[in-house]
Amino acid sequence: MTYSLGVATAKAEETRERILDAALKLFRQDGFDQTTMRDIAAEAGVATGAAYYYFRSKEELVMAFYVRTNDEARELIPAQIARWRDLRKRVRAIIDTKLQQFAEHRRLMVALVRIGIDPKHPLSPFGDETKAMREESIEFFRLALDGSTPAAPKDLAGDLPRLLWLYQMGVILFWMFDESRDQRRTRALLDGTIDLVIRLIQLSSLPMMGPLRKKLLAIVRAVED
Amino acid sequence: MTYSLGVATAKAEETRERILDAALKLFRQDGFDQTTMRDIAAEAGVATGAAYYYFRSKEELVMAFYVRTNDEARELIPAQIARWRDLRKRVRAIIDTKLQQFAEHRRLMVALVRIGIDPKHPLSPFGDETKAMREESIEFFRLALDGSTPAAPKDLAGDLPRLLWLYQMGVILFWMFDESRDQRRTRALLDGTIDLVIRLIQLSSLPMMGPLRKKLLAIVRAVED
DNA sequence: CGTTGTTTTTGAACAGGTTCAAATCGTTCG
DNA sequence: CGAACGATTTGAACCTGTTCAAAAACAACG
Numbered sequence: 001m002t003y004s005l006g007v008a009t010a011k012a013e014e015t016r017e018r019i020l021d022a023a024l025k026l027f028r029q030d031g032f033d034q035t036t037m038r039d040i041a042a043e044a045g046v047a048t049g050a051a052y053y054y055f056r057s058k059e060e061l062v063m064a065f066y067v068r069t070n071d072e073a074r075e076l077i078p079a080q081i082a083r084w085r086d087l088r089k090r091v092r093a094i095i096d097t098k099l100q101q102f103a104e105h106r107r108l109m110v111a112l113v114r115i116g117i118d119p120k121h122p123l124s125p126f127g128d129e130t131k132a133m134r135e136e137s138i139e140f141f142r143l144a145l146d147g148s149t150p151a152a153p154k155d156l157a158g159d160l161p162r163l164l165w166l167y168q169m170g171v172i173l174f175w176m177f178d179e180s181r182d183q184r185r186t187r188a189l190l191d192g193t194i195d196l197v198i199r200l201i202q203l204s205s206l207p208m209m210g211p212l213r214k215k216l217l218a219i220v221r222a223v224e225d
Numbered sequence: 226m227t228y229s230l231g232v233a234t235a236k237a238e239e240t241r242e243r244i245l246d247a248a249l250k251l252f253r254q255d256g257f258d259q260t261t262m263r264d265i266a267a268e269a270g271v272a273t274g275a276a277y278y279y280f281r282s283k284e285e286l287v288m289a290f291y292v293r294t295n296d297e298a299r300e301l302i303p304a305q306i307a308r309w310r311d312l313r314k315r316v317r318a319i320i321d322t323k324l325q326q327f328a329e330h331r332r333l334m335v336a337l338v339r340i341g342i343d344p345k346h347p348l349s350p351f352g353d354e355t356k357a358m359r360e361e362s363i364e365f366f367r368l369a370l371d372g373s374t375p376a377a378p379k380d381l382a383g384d385l386p387r388l389l390w391l392y393q394m395g396v397i398l399f400w401m402f403d404e405s406r407d408q409r410r411t412r413a414l415l416d417g418t419i420d421l422v423i424r425l426i427q428l429s430s431l432p433m434m435g436p437l438r439k440k441l442l443a444i445v446r447a448v449e450d
Numbered sequence: 451c452g453t454t455g456t457t458t459t460t461g462a463a464c465a466g467g468t469t470c471a472a473a474t475c476g477t478t479c480g
Numbered sequence: 481c482g483a484a485c486g487a488t489t490t491g492a493a494c495c496t497g498t499t500c501a502a503a504a505a506c507a508a509c510g
Contacts, residue, residue, distance in 0.1 A: 479482105
């Protein structure tokens with residue numbers, strides 16, 4: 001879960017942190033592609049090989065950052081959810097929190113997407129190795145739906161968290177490449193679509209929507225494994 | 226348009242083709258990552274540097290394949306469209322044709338996606354350099370909508386081709402990673418969603434949908450540049 | 451303390467994408 | 481023909497991610 005390759009002692013843990021911090025500093029300063037593993041090792045004051053003792057690849061350094069934010073989210077997000085009952089606000093709060101966490105390293109996440117888009121890659125957000133984190137993230141949306149207004153239709157309870165998570169992933173993807181000032185385009189997208197998403201959930205409760213909803217769910221389930 | 230770096234003579238054009246063919250042969254045989262530029266050059270009977278005289282990068286070899294299919298599509302797709310008036314069938318024919326063209330090198334396209342997902346990358350399907358090809362692909366959908374049944378609502382005529390193109394890109398993306406036998410999952414996705422897409426277009430013609438449609442279009446337009 | 455086994459660290463070596471200066475080829479012109 | 485010039489081709493060199501065998505540091509044990 002903590003993706004620690006060779007950490008057995010406290011000093012090792014410290015070295016690992018030092019390498020990760022050096023990497024993040026340089027990534028932020030010069031960008032992912034411009035930063036070499038030799039740079040990172042030098043900045044951390046270790047030999048080149050040391051980085052590979054703790055991280056399997058350059059991308060795994062980015063993944064380690066991602067894991068770090070996930071650890072933080074475990075505290076942050078439930079607290080946010082507890083502040084409202086309104087589903088719209090809850091979902092918005094989850095996504096806003098995520099974006100805030102990534103903000104400092106926005107462009108960095110591209111490195112993760114590049115390899116992660118292939119579900120076969122170990123670091124893919126859709127793959128096996130990241131399953132625990134993924135499920136945890138999905139769980140937040142289950143929590144948000146729990147006792148919210150509007151309430152989610154019962155028979156969607158199983159799929160809705162996953163669907164909202166997918167929506168979140170889409171927004172984050174858009175945001176990573178959003179070069180508008182302060183990423184206001186993403187804000188606009190959020191403002192426009194959250195409303196739509198919630199409205200859609202409500203609409204789908206209407207009896208007349210039964211067949212359509214069934215069809216959609218069938219497709220969604222067929223698409224997922 | 227033809228992405229030819231240094232081709233001025235007929236012999237050069239021939240060398241270029243030889244390198245591209247060698248590359249495609251090896252990519253198909255051993256996969257993109259397993260094939261080295263040195264392999265490709267050797268297979269083509271030229272020095273390593275020669276490949277870089279004609280192609281700016283390893284990925285550009287894949288792009289050259291993509292361009293090739295696009296050149297073919299210019300003949301194939303209008304012929305397909307002319308076979309029906311039914312919009313569903315026309316759209317399906319466009320997408321099926323594309324998939325058929327890529328079929329032989331399905332996994333190869335992943336290499337293009339990896340870098341192309343970043344709109345900043347020169348080879349991105351969303352970037353400047355590929356604009357001509359992109360517009361051409363979108364044009365096919367305009368052609369498909371032209372005089373089709375059902376007819377598209379007038380005020381959607383401007384955006385619909387681009388939206389259908391996006392839908393196509395999504396399907397192709399899914400297909401690239403679809404490891405089910407004969408990619409039947411993708412077929413299932415197509416069977417399920419084409420219907421939905423066409424139905425949605427029809428629905429949006431209903432007067433009651435006015436406000437919703439406006440809202441959706443506003444979002445779509447805000448998201449695009 | 452010395453021995454032994456494990457964890458951590460080192461830096462050289464390797465691999466493959468890419469660059470580049472120099473050589474070769476081909477064409478044009480006097 | 482021979483000089484001049486651009487187009488093409490070469491292969492060595494460069495850069496950077498990654499691997500690996502050996503050294504160093506450390507812990508446990510007698």
